[in-house]
Amino acid sequence: MNFVGQHQKALDDAEAIEADRSAEAAGVPQVARSSGLRGRYAWIGTAASVILFAVSIGVLWKLVQTVTWSELHAAFTAATPKQLGLAFLFVCISYLFLTGYDGLALRQLKLKVRYRITALASFTSYAVSFTLGFPLLTAGTIRYWIYAREGLSAPKIAALTVIAGFTFWLGMGVVLGLSLIIEAGQLAGLTFTSIRLNQGLGLAALAAVLGYLAWVSFKRRSVKVRGWRLELPGASVSFSQMLVGIGDVCAAAAVLYVLLPPGLTIGFTTFLAVYVLAAMLGIASHAPGGLGVFEATILLALSSLPRDQVLGSLLLFRVCYYLVPFVSALAMLGAYEIFKRAQQVRRGADPDGRP
Numbered sequence: 001m002n003f004v005g006q007h008q009k010a011l012d013d014a015e016a017i018e019a020d021r022s023a024e025a026a027g028v029p030q031v032a033r034s035s036g037l038r039g040r041y042a043w044i045g046t047a048a049s050v051i052l053f054a055v056s057i058g059v060l061w062k063l064v065q066t067v068t069w070s071e072l073h074a075a076f077t078a079a080t081p082k083q084l085g086l087a088f089l090f091v092c093i094s095y096l097f098l099t100g101y102d103g104l105a106l107r108q109l110k111l112k113v114r115y116r117i118t119a120l121a122s123f124t125s126y127a128v129s130f131t132l133g134f135p136l137l138t139a140g141t142i143r144y145w146i147y148a149r150e151g152l153s154a155p156k157i158a159a160l161t162v163i164a165g166f167t168f169w170l171g172m173g174v175v176l177g178l179s180l181i182i183e184a185g186q187l188a189g190l191t192f193t194s195i196r197l198n199q200g201l202g203l204a205a206l207a208a209v210l211g212y213l214a215w216v217s218f219k220r221r222s223v224k225v226r227g228w229r230l231e232l233p234g235a236s237v238s239f240s241q242m243l244v245g246i247g248d249v250c251a252a253a254a255v256l257y258v259l260l261p262p263g264l265t266i267g268f269t270t271f272l273a274v275y276v277l278a279a280m281l282g283i284a285s286h287a288p289g290g291l292g293v294f295e296a297t298i299l300l301a302l303s304s305l306p307r308d309q310v311l312g313s314l315l316l317f318r319v320c321y322y323l324v325p326f327v328s329a330l331a332m333l334g335a336y337e338i339f340k341r342a343q344q345v346r347r348g349a350d351p352d353g354r355p
Contacts, residue, residue: 025049030117035205066289066320067109072243073131074086074250074309074312075306075309075312075313076310076316077312077315078309079259082195083258085257086254086258087259087317088251088320091320091324091325093247094255095126095325097126097244097247097248098122098126098248099118099122100248101167101245102118102160102167103115103122104164104240104241105160105161105163105167106118108163109159109163111152112155113150113152116327117146117150118318121142122286123329124137124146124332124333124345125138125142125143126151126325127328127329128326129142130289130321130325130326131288131323133288134201134314139161140161142333143157143160144157144162148345155228158228161165163230163233163241163302165231166232166241167228167244170209170212170242171241171244172249172276172280173206173208174205174245174246175245175246175272175276176205176273176280177202177203178206178269178272179202179203179276180198180202181198181199181202182205183269183273184196184199186267187273187274190266190270190302191301192273193278204207209242216238217235220232231257249272249275249276252279252321253271254319255277255321256298257271257308259320260302260305260310261305261310262314263305264302265304274301274302276355277297278290278297278298281297282294289318295311295314298310298314299311299314312325331351
């Protein structure tokens with residue numbers, strides 16, 4: 001579920017296009033405009049990501065200095081069969097919801113693809129990009145590899161990726177907003193903030209989601225990205241996206257929640273807000289899977305629990321939610337390629353698809 005700087009990048013591109021057009025009307029040469037804007041502002045996001053990642057790694061290093069390898073190994077292996085069973089159940093539920101991201105995007109684009117192909121493309125693209133990072137490259141390449149064989153063009157696959165990003169952020173916004181409002185008091189003690197600040201941020205997150213839903217409900221909305229126009233989903237599809245995103249975020253958070261050590265005194269709703277905050281900071285850092293940033297945030301918020309046990313739970317979470325799906329995705333992609341090649345041979349074509 002990192003998902004998904006893809007959507008933000010697409011919107012940035014759209015804004016850049018609009019800025020170019022405005023400047024063109026004013027008679028500013030396009031090459032000079034583009035290079036000037038990029039040279040002036042492009043480094044800011046990269047610098048912020050690097051700083052966030054560096055600070056988080058420093059915090060994480062300081063937090064785990066008191067943990068010995070023996071303590072960490074004991075905590076890592078302390079999970080009961082029941083905990084592991086529940087964790088993998090929620091992993092399956094989360095990735096099942098992720099297939100809904102592509103399913104709703106295909107519905108919006110009025111494209112028909114068999115569900116087993118949609119599930120394969122969605123699961124493998126997310127499982128690989130979560131682990132390797134660079135979602136525009138990794139997830140985009142896998143999606144193109146699979147969907148192109150179903151007749152989808154590159155612009156349609158790019159549009160599908162952008163719409164899937166909307167699904168993720170709608171779900172995150174609702175979960176974060178409700179958690180901050182409902183558990184404002186307990187979160188204030190965990191995150192060293194005030195109740196009013198938490199409630200204000202929660203209301204702002206919900207207002208942003210509701211504002212977006214209202215905006216796309218009144219008339220058809222679209223954005224232009226790199227010269228092609230993308231029509232945004234209407235109210236019914238957007239509401240479905242919101243529900244799918246909520247399901248995915250809650251299931252992913254539940255994976256870590258059930259792996260945490262005994263003695264956890266916070267409820268699942270409170271933990272949801274902590275998880276979403278950690279995930280969002282991880283996305284902002286652009287580190288694969290939010291590595292380092294995610295762990296540092298969780299360790300700080302759950303500082304009342306034994307540090308070695310929480311760190312062991314976090315490592316086990318990485319194995320369950322990232323490593324196992326990643327290995328499974330690679331195996332599925334290999335089997336898919338072998339199957340397609342065998343089909344071509346049966347149809348009288350060589351492995352490159354030429355008759």
